[in-house]
Amino acid sequence: MATKEEDVKLLGFWASPFSRRVEMALKLKGVSYEYLEQDIFNKSALLLELNPVFKKVPVLVHKGKILAESHLILEYIDQTWKNNPILPQDPYEKAMARFWAKFVDEQVGPVCFKSVVKADKGIDVAIEEAQELITFLEKELSGKDFFGGKTIGFLDLVAGSMIPFCVGRAWEGMGIDMIPEEKFPELNRWIKNLNDIEIVRECIPQREKQIEHMMKVAERIKLA
Ligand SMILES: N[C@@H](CCC(=O)N[C@@H](CS)C(=O)NCC(=O)O)C(=O)O
Known part of the structure; x- marks a missing residue:
């Protein structure tokens, strides 16, 4: 079981789904960590030194070992702290979660964010194309509390940090319901299940602040 002296540092950014999912995993495992907030628009020397290849957050440093890329970090966390497993044990289920x-x-x-913001073929077509992709996840979730089954797992951390609190809120700020309940009942049920988990709630960025941030990102995409 995790102790206080884990020597874990996480370089993250408050609105990043990639770093929020890592925080969720650390909390799920009960690993204590030092959080170092990064300005991704004005990168610190530390971030550039630790992740010179991608220059992105999250970066996890465990006892001097440096890891980047959120999926790999989640796997590392799961294999290092064995309690509350994140990835399925079964090889096929594990491959499918990945x-x-x-x-x-x-x-x-x-697609649900950048392509809809750009809306080259018009907003209605862009939303339809985005929702076609979301439909795959709706089917995948059918009859389950979480993608991981009865409890939150790898895909819940990845999709849970990206879809409801990032894609969903971005569009909420622009008056569009990207994940309407009548079209996506399973995903809406899942979002409620996620919201019932304390560690998830602790990692969700504040709503208004995130909507404001996503609107700024959308403006940058439009101007690019
Ligand atoms: N594939 C990476 C993506 C990480 C990522 O895109 N991080 C963003 C923050 S949301 C970032 O650091 N962006 C800075 C940049 O693109 O220069 C992961 O899974 O960790």
Whole structure:
């Protein structure tokens, strides 16, 4: 079980789904850590030194060992602190959790945000294309409390930090319901289940502050 002397540092950014999911995992495992907030628009010498390849948060430092990329960090945390497992034990289920997590970060996140902001083919088409992707996750969740089954797991951390509190809120700020309950009942049930978990609530950025941040990011995308 985790102790106070873990020697864990996390470089993160408050609105980043990638660093919030790592915080959720550390809290789930009961690992104490020092959090170092980063300005991703004005990167610190420490961030550039620790992650010279991608220059992004999150970065986890455990006893001097440096890790970047949130999926890999989650796996490292899961293998280092064995309590409250995050990844499924079954090889196929584990591969599928990784598959859908990749889909969330590489497809759902960018399409549901960047492509809709740009809306090259018009906003209605952009929303329809985004919701087509979300439908895959709705099916994947069918009849389950969490993607991980009865308890929160790897895909819940990845999708849970990205979809409701990032994609959902971004569009809420622009008056669009990207995940309407009548279209996505399973995902809405799942979002409520996530909200019932204290460690998830602790890691969710403050709503108004996040909406304001996402609107600024949207402006940057439009101008790019
Ligand atoms: N694939 C990375 C993505 C991390 C990422 O995009 N982090 C953003 C914050 S949300 C960042 O540091 N951006 C700075 C930049 O792009 O220069 C992961 O899973 O950790």
